[in-house]
Amino acid sequence: MNIPLSHEDALLRDTVREFFDKEVIPHEEMVDRFGEVPEEIGRDIEAKARALGLYAANLPERVGGGNLSHTQMALIEREFGRTSHALHSWIARPTELLLACQGDQVDKYLMPCVSGEKRELFALTEPEAGSDAMGMRTNARPDGDDWILNGSKHFISAPTMADFAIVFAVTGTDETKRGPRKRITAFLVDRDLPGVVFREGNRCVSNRGYKTYELIFDNVRLGPGQVLGEEGRGFELAGQWLGMARIWVGATCCGKAERLLELATDWSANRKQFGKPIGTFQATGFRLADMSIGLRTADLLVFDAVRRADAGEMRDEDAAMVKVYCSEVLHKIADDTVQIYGGMGLMEELPVQRLWRDSRIERIWDGTSEIQRHIITRSILRPLGA
Template sequence: MDFSLTDEQRLIVDTTRAFVENELYPHELEVERTGVLRPDLVEELKAKALEAGLYAANIPEEAGGAGLDTVTWLLYERELGRASYALHWTCVARPSNILMAGTDAQKEKYLYPCVRGEKADALAMTEPGAGSDLRGMATTAVRDGDDWVINGTKHFISHAEEADFCIVFAATGEEDGPRGKRKKMTAFFVDKGHPGFAIRPGYRNVAHRGYPNAILEFDDCRVPSDAVLGEVDKGFDVANNWLGATRLQVAATCLGRAERAMEHSVEWAATRKQFNQPIGKFQGISFKLADMATEMKAAELMTLEAAWKFDQGTVTDSDMAMAKLKATEMLAMVADEAIQIHGGMGLMDELPLERIWRDARLERIWEGTSEIQRHIISRALLRPLGG
C-alpha cells in the first residue's frame, strides 16, 4: 500500500497550509476575544480564498468546484482545521454536497452561486426534540394544492444568520417500519426572508466563537413544489447519498487541530526548563507526547483509509463512524494533555490551546454523537449474527 502523497496533493496541502497560517491565524485572537467575525473581514478573506483556488473544493469540477477526490479533500480539510472554525468555515466555504441533488434550475439558483461565493447555504435538521433521532422531528410540511406549508422549529443551525437560504428537512408522511410507523422526510429549499420563515439568535455556547448557531421558526411557511430537493418523502435518501462523508470531514479537521496542539507541546517541552533541564526530559512529559503522537497516528490512518475506501466505493457506515469516533476522542485527549504540558500558560488566550480544548468538546456531539458512532459500529458487528 502506497502511503505517499502525489505531487498534486503536496501542492494542495502546502497551499492550504500557507493560506491558513498567513491569512487566517492573524485574525484568530480578534474573533476569540470579540466573539464576532466581521462581515468586511469575511469578504476580504473570501476573495483571497477564491483567488487561491481554495473555495468549494468539495464540489465536483462539472459544477465549478475543485473536484477533489475524498482523500485529497480530507488532506485539505485537515489543513483548514488548524485554524479557528469561524474563520476557516465561513471564509473558505465548502457548500453542502447535498446541493448536487438539485434539479438544473435549482443548481442555477443555489449551487452555482455558492460555488462562486455569491451565496451561502445552511442545513436545517436538528430540533429541540430531535437530535440523534431525526425521525422524531416535529417539523411538518403539508401539501396544499401545488404548494407545501411548513410548520415547526429547528435549532443549533450553524451559520443560518449568514446564509442566503436553508435546506430544511420536514416530516411529510408516515410509512410502515420494522418497529411500527415511522416518519417520511422531505428536504426543501427555503430562502432567507421568505414569508413565514424567521431566524432567531441561537444559544450562547463555550465553543466556536464567531460561528453562531440559530433557531429557525416556520409558521405556515408556504413554498412551491419546485422547492423540493430530491424526491418527496425521500429526504433520508438524499441525506444519505450526499452527506455521508461529512463525518470524515469532522475527523479531518480534528486531525489538523491536534497537529497544531502537538506542535506547540513539543516546542514547549523542548524549551521550557524546570529543575535546570527541559521538561521534555521528564518521563511525565515525554510519555504524554508519545501517547499523543500514537493516538494522532491511529486517527489519521483510520480517517485516510475510510477516505480511500469512499473513493473505491467500498466504504461502510462503520468505517466512517470509527474514523469520526477515534479522531474526535483523540482531539479531546491531545488538547487536554497539551494544556497539562503547558501548565497555567496553556489556559491563556495568547496561545490557541485553550480554544482548541474548548472547541474539541463539540466534535463528539455534532454529526452524530460518540454514542451514535458506537451504535453504528456495534450494529455492524452484531447484525450478521442476528444480534
C-alpha cells in the same frame, strides 16, 4: 503527518497551509476574544480563497467546483482543523446535497452557492430531535400542489447569515417491517419567504465567532419546485452527506491535534524545571509519545476511509469509526497539552486554551460519540440477526 503523498497532493497541502498561515491565523485571537468575525475580514478570506481555487473545491467540475477527490479534500479539511473554524468556514464547501437540484433549482440554488453569491444552511436538528433525528416535529402538509411548512430548527451553524436553508420535515408515515416510520422530505426554503424567521441562536464557547441559528416556520407556503430530490427521500439524501461530513470532522480533528502536539513539543523542549527541559521527565515525555501514537493512528484511519470513499466502498461504520476515534484522540491530546503547559495552558494570552475549548465540540456535532458507537455496534450485530 506521516502519510505518503504524491507531489501534487503535497503541493496542495502546502498551498493551503501557507494560505491559512498568512490569511487566517493572524486573526484568530481577535475573533476568539470578541466572538465575531468582522464582515470585511470574512469577505476578504472568501474572495482570496475563490482566487486560489479553494471555494467549492468539494463539488464536481461540471458545476464549476474544484473536482477534488475525497483524499484531496481530506488534506484540505485537515489543514482547516489547524485554524479557527469561525474564519476558515468563510471558505465555503457547499453541501453535496445541492447536486440533487433539478430544473430551475440549479440556477436558483446550486450555481449561486458554487460562485459565492449565496450561502445555504443544513437544517436538520431540532430542540427535541438531536441524536434522535427521526423524532423531528417540523412538518409539511400538502395543500394542492403546494406544501405548508411548520416547525423550528436550532443549532444550525454557519459563519454568516445564509440566503436559504435545506429544511428536513415530516411529510407522512410509511409502514415498514420495523413498524411505522416518519417519511422525511428535504425542502429548499428561502429566508425571505413569508412566515420564515432566521435569527442568531445560542453562543458557543467552542469555535467562538462561528454562529448558530434558529429557524422558525409559521405556515410557510412552498411550491412543488422547492422539494429537493424526491418527496419522502430526504433522510436518504441527508445520509449521502452525513457520512463524508463525519470523515471531514475526523480530518479536522487530526489537523488541530497536530497543532497542539507541535505546541506541546516546543514547550516540553524549552520549559525547564529542576534545571532540565520538562520533556526529559517521563511524566511529560510519555505524554508526547502517546499523543504522537494517537495522531498517527487517527491519520491512518481517516486516509483509509477516504480511499474507500474514492473507490465507492465506504460504509456508515467506516465514517463512524473515524468520527469517534479522531474526536476522542483530539480530546486527549488537547487535555494533555494543557497539562504539559500547566497554569499557562489556561491563560488567554496563549492559544492552548482556545484549542482545548474548540476541541470539545468535536465529540458532539455531526453525531455524538455515543451515536457513532451505536452505528458501529449495529454493523457488527445486524449481519447475525441481532
